[in-house]
Amino acid sequence: MLIVQKYGGTSVANLERIKNVASRIAKYKDEGHDLVVVVSAMAGETDRLINLARQITENPPLRELDLLVSTGEQVSSALLSITLQSMGYPAIALLGFQVPIYTTELFTKAKIKEVGKKKIKEELSRGKIVVVAGFQGITESGDITTLGRGGSDTTAVALAAALKADLCEIYTDVEGVYTADPRIVPQARKLKKISYEEMLEMASAGAKVLEMRSVELAMIYKVPLVVRSSFNNAEGTLITEEDEEMEKVLVSGVTYNRNEARISVYGVPDRPGLAAKLFGPIGEAGIIVDMIIQTARPEGIADMTFTVPKTDFRKAMEIVKNIAREIKAEKVEGDENIAKVSIIGAGMKTHPGVAKKMFETLARHGINIMMISTSEIKISCVIEEKYTELAVRALHEAFNLGEAPFFVEEER
Amino acid sequence: MLIVQKYGGTSVANLERIKNVASRIAKYKDEGHDLVVVVSAMAGETDRLINLARQITENPPLRELDLLVSTGEQVSSALLSITLQSMGYPAIALLGFQVPIYTTELFTKAKIKEVGKKKIKEELSRGKIVVVAGFQGITESGDITTLGRGGSDTTAVALAAALKADLCEIYTDVEGVYTADPRIVPQARKLKKISYEEMLEMASAGAKVLEMRSVELAMIYKVPLVVRSSFNNAEGTLITEEDEEMEKVLVSGVTYNRNEARISVYGVPDRPGLAAKLFGPIGEAGIIVDMIIQTARPEGIADMTFTVPKTDFRKAMEIVKNIAREIKAEKVEGDENIAKVSIIGAGMKTHPGVAKKMFETLARHGINIMMISTSEIKISCVIEEKYTELAVRALHEAFNLGEAPFFVEEER
Numbered sequence: 001m002l003i004v005q006k007y008g009g010t011s012v013a014n015l016e017r018i019k020n021v022a023s024r025i026a027k028y029k030d031e032g033h034d035l036v037v038v039v040s041a042m043a044g045e046t047d048r049l050i051n052l053a054r055q056i057t058e059n060p061p062l063r064e065l066d067l068l069v070s071t072g073e074q075v076s077s078a079l080l081s082i083t084l085q086s087m088g089y090p091a092i093a094l095l096g097f098q099v100p101i102y103t104t105e106l107f108t109k110a111k112i113k114e115v116g117k118k119k120i121k122e123e124l125s126r127g128k129i130v131v132v133a134g135f136q137g138i139t140e141s142g143d144i145t146t147l148g149r150g151g152s153d154t155t156a157v158a159l160a161a162a163l164k165a166d167l168c169e170i171y172t173d174v175e176g177v178y179t180a181d182p183r184i185v186p187q188a189r190k191l192k193k194i195s196y197e198e199m200l201e202m203a204s205a206g207a208k209v210l211e212m213r214s215v216e217l218a219m220i221y222k223v224p225l226v227v228r229s230s231f232n233n234a235e236g237t238l239i240t241e242e243d244e245e246m247e248k249v250l251v252s253g254v255t256y257n258r259n260e261a262r263i264s265v266y267g268v269p270d271r272p273g274l275a276a277k278l279f280g281p282i283g284e285a286g287i288i289v290d291m292i293i294q295t296a297r298p299e300g301i302a303d304m305t306f307t308v309p310k311t312d313f314r315k316a317m318e319i320v321k322n323i324a325r326e327i328k329a330e331k332v333e334g335d336e337n338i339a340k341v342s343i344i345g346a347g348m349k350t351h352p353g354v355a356k357k358m359f360e361t362l363a364r365h366g367i368n369i370m371m372i373s374t375s376e377i378k379i380s381c382v383i384e385e386k387y388t389e390l391a392v393r394a395l396h397e398a399f400n401l402g403e404a405p406f407f408v409e410e411e412r
Numbered sequence: 413m414l415i416v417q418k419y420g421g422t423s424v425a426n427l428e429r430i431k432n433v434a435s436r437i438a439k440y441k442d443e444g445h446d447l448v449v450v451v452s453a454m455a456g457e458t459d460r461l462i463n464l465a466r467q468i469t470e471n472p473p474l475r476e477l478d479l480l481v482s483t484g485e486q487v488s489s490a491l492l493s494i495t496l497q498s499m500g501y502p503a504i505a506l507l508g509f510q511v512p513i514y515t516t517e518l519f520t521k522a523k524i525k526e527v528g529k530k531k532i533k534e535e536l537s538r539g540k541i542v543v544v545a546g547f548q549g550i551t552e553s554g555d556i557t558t559l560g561r562g563g564s565d566t567t568a569v570a571l572a573a574a575l576k577a578d579l580c581e582i583y584t585d586v587e588g589v590y591t592a593d594p595r596i597v598p599q600a601r602k603l604k605k606i607s608y609e610e611m612l613e614m615a616s617a618g619a620k621v622l623e624m625r626s627v628e629l630a631m632i633y634k635v636p637l638v639v640r641s642s643f644n645n646a647e648g649t650l651i652t653e654e655d656e657e658m659e660k661v662l663v664s665g666v667t668y669n670r671n672e673a674r675i676s677v678y679g680v681p682d683r684p685g686l687a688a689k690l691f692g693p694i695g696e697a698g699i700i701v702d703m704i705i706q707t708a709r710p711e712g713i714a715d716m717t718f719t720v721p722k723t724d725f726r727k728a729m730e731i732v733k734n735i736a737r738e739i740k741a742e743k744v745e746g747d748e749n750i751a752k753v754s755i756i757g758a759g760m761k762t763h764p765g766v767a768k769k770m771f772e773t774l775a776r777h778g779i780n781i782m783m784i785s786t787s788e789i790k791i792s793c794v795i796e797e798k799y800t801e802l803a804v805r806a807l808h809e810a811f812n813l814g815e816a817p818f819f820v821e822e823e824r
Binding site: 015018019049052053055056057060061063064065067068070071074075077078079081082083085086092093095097098119142143144 | 510
């Protein structure tokens with residue numbers, strides 16, 4: 001098998017851990033597999049480098065910031081290759097420009113455009129373990145770029161897609177994808193398998209296991225992804241195409257997100273173009289709006305509620321208050337103490353009873369729902385922040401997520 | 413003017429010093445000069461990285477070692493470019509592969525083969541200060557290499573030669589080239605000017621201001637070199653082609669080298685091929701022999717004495733003892749407590765009295781000379797190590813080096 005493995009920053013945080021990682025890789029090699037290994041920077045190194053630049057200036061030029069920050073992965077990839085070779089395993093470390101991994105010119109948030117396969121295939125055919133510095137690429141004009149947070153996951157998935165790898169393993173400091181955050185729900189169960197779509201919804205709903213971009217890529221190119229821990233041998237979670245079995249699972253997990261704030265504009269004269277008037281300037285300010293709910297009152301007056309990242313709350317409030325004056329809205333209200341709780345499951349598509357059960361469960365615990373949004377396989381409710389843990393636990397229990405997979409058939 | 417400046421590790425040791433360096437560069441830019449700036453790694457960083465690799469294995473693979481170590485200059489060049497831009501000066505940092513600086517494949521000790529001029533000239537024509545990561549290059553097949561100790565000086569001189577720069581300034585933590593080590597001779601005087609040839613002999617005789625390779629390159633391509641301090645505005649030393657004035661200076665400086673050891677083989681049957689038999693295996697072991705003296709006794713027996721680096725002394729002694737048994741030599745003797753004291757001067761070529769004066773001076777102070785070697789513009793004597801400081805001071809005084817330049821005409 002050709003396997004792409006990715007090791008995160010905590011997995012290569014020091015020389016001892018790098019040695020552990022090398023031993024794991026060696027075991028796979030001994031079993032006869034071809035290996036491409038993507039590494040992140042040693043834990044803390046990326047932040048240290050960014051801090052150095054920030055000490056010079058609040059807004060360092062992004063091209064040089066990428067030049068600076070990309071050394072983190074350069075160091076860890078070199079150290080891992082040295083460790084493997086010292087153990088007698090032929091290895092070669094490759095930087096983004098050496099693969100090459102071509103990206104767009106958007107420094108600090110570049111997107112991968114194309115991955116060269118020739119060099120890696122050559123080295124694999126010579127029996128080498130190919131160690132690739134994650135998170136980095138190069139533009140057509142020869143500038144070094146980085147891919148943004150979670151970029152090494154994206155590097156791994158992109159390589160797996162290009163090389164048509166049989167498997168892409170993401171090694172991290174958690175054992176896999178859980179039915180809920182184990183810090184909040186001790187009964188949370190590790191999922192054996194989950195669909196790309198569900199994983200995407202989980203990521204967008206606050207689960208921090210994988211960045212959305214890497215899951216999207218895996219979905220598009222049908223790369224089987226496994227998330228697992230580099231600190232033990234527990235089996236991880238396989239993220240793959242939806243199959244019959246998955247469809248039968250009503251709810252796969254409960255997630256939460258406490259990083260958003262709510263803004264409500266009440267009493268707006270309800271006429272076409274209102275939403276554009278409001279969200280145009282917010283978008284131009286670079287603020288990403290998540291949920292939007294508009295309700296019309298009988299008298300031709302509308303109320304509008306939406307959520308923005310907490311870090312952009314003050315800026316958004318300022319913009320909204322100005323527009324509210326202009327469009328003669330009655331009142332603007334903001335609330336930072338909210339949380340979004342979501343349930344995700346492929347089986348939902350065909351079983352409308354799920355939403356009702358979610359609302360009932362929250363109501364039974366006296367939790368008021370401020371906003372609701374749904375997708376085919378997700379239902380999200382905005383609630384008061386102080387109820388987050390209670391809501392997650394209650395939903396986890398209501399859908400029996402702590403027990404063996406809950407198939408639709410078994411439901412009465 | 414187009415000026416290439418190089419700043420050493422102590423000059424960019426922290427963000428404050430980088431800011432000082434940036435201010436100096438800005439002043440030159442304000443004066444209307446075009447600037448290409450080569451930087452070393454922040455002081456201590458190269459050793460820290462090598463140590464990381466050595467903690468994994470005694471002999472790290474050299475290709476990955478270069479990949480690792482080259483991050484040092486990548487970081488400092490990015491930080492300097494960020495600092496310049498934060499001060500409002502357009503700048504761009506370029507790595508070895510981006511210039512590109514093509515080298516041989518000899519990792520950790522690569523030699524520069526070719527320097528690309530197009531990219532740098534483009535950026536200069538856009539008004540940018542070009543910051544180049546020193547010490548590193550790339551092979552034709554795309555591997556990152558480093559140039560060995562003093563490599564950033566070589567980068568600077570090679571760039572100055574390729575771009576036909578008007579001047580190459582080497583900024584370091586000393587103010588220039590002195591008539592002797594100021595730590596030993598308080599009266600030592602900074603030289604205003606010195607020829608390439610003299611500087612080469614000084615470097616080979618133990619003066620640590622510049623690596624020989626960079627002086628050689630400067631000499632071949634006639635690049636005017638200035639050595640000066642980045643910590644003050646004192647004028648440095650200009651290293652340039654020999655002119656009439658220099659020829660008149662009898663002795664420019666006194667140097668010493670305590671890093672060698674002496675090995676003597678006594679009573680060898682004197683026949684052709686003896687030297688090859690002895691020095692062949694030593695060379696094969698990677699040991700560099702410096703001085704060699706062979707003397708023949710009347711009875712057809714020869715004595716042979718030579719020096720090797722102290723770090724290779726034990727290994728060399730072992731090899732020599734084996735060969736001595738084979739060729740039936742009478743005795744092998746080793747001595748680690750030696751020093752080499754040299755005087756260097758372009759005027760020597762035409763004035764044979766210099767050697768006599770050197771020997772007399774040492775004799776007057778009771779210092780026994782064990783070995784002598786001479787070149788056109790240098791005389792070296794090996795003496796007991798404990799006399800090093802005394803010898804340097806005595807010679808410095810004998811040739812009046814502390815006073816204004818000592819012209820031949822003034823000598824009686």
